[in-house]
Amino acid sequence: MAGYAAINQIINSGFPLAIIETDSNQRVMSMLTEFSIKRGGALYRWVKGEGIHRCGMNHILVPRTDTANRFLAYVNHANHFGMYMVEDFDECLEDDSVQIELLRMAAKTDNIRRVIVVITDKAKIPKHLSQITVTVKHTNSSRNRAVMI
Numbered sequence: 001m002a003g004y005a006a007i008n009q010i011i012n013s014g015f016p017l018a019i020i021e022t023d024s025n026q027r028v029m030s031m032l033t034e035f036s037i038k039r040g041g042a043l044y045r046w047v048k049g050e051g052i053h054r055c056g057m058n059h060i061l062v063p064r065t066d067t068a069n070r071f072l073a074y075v076n077h078a079n080h081f082g083m084y085m086v087e088d089f090d091e092c093l094e095d096d097s098v099q100i101e102l103l104r105m106a107a108k109t110d111n112i113r114r115v116i117v118v119i120t121d122k123a124k125i126p127k128h129l130s131q132i133t134v135t136v137k138h139t140n141s142s143r144n145r146a147v148m149i
Helices: 002-012 025-039 068-077 096-107 127-132
Strands: 017-021 043-047 051-054 057-062 082-087 114-120 133-139 145-148
Touching: 002 025, 002 114, 002 133, 025 043, 025 082, 025 114, 051 068, 068 082, 068 096, 068 114, 096 114, 096 127, 127 133
Parallel strands: 017 114, 017 133, 043 082, 082 114
Antiparallel strands: 043 051, 051 057, 133 145
């Protein structure tokens, strides 16, 4: 499936920030969840004001991850692979302290892959983050096409 190949490319790209442009957020989140189940990797979803939930264990909330800064601080200290899905994150990406946390994540040398996957209809990538970001455009079709750009 083309979508799975794009997800593999995101993970293997080495970039800590991935933007998936789509007009079908729910479909992309479903693809990421299916991929995570087949691959066996940890997939989380962050919701502003709530915090982080591990997909498949939505009843378990990671404490003190309700803000973008707390969420990213948690991710930066995680000691295991993780993909973290977020929606409505464009405003957060404009915040200087969020940018600093993402740049800190990119500079880590502990060989633990942490990937923030921003699902949005149109990416607004701040200049400071463009060098640590991979962008994928997802077209909602019967073949779930995803193209890495």
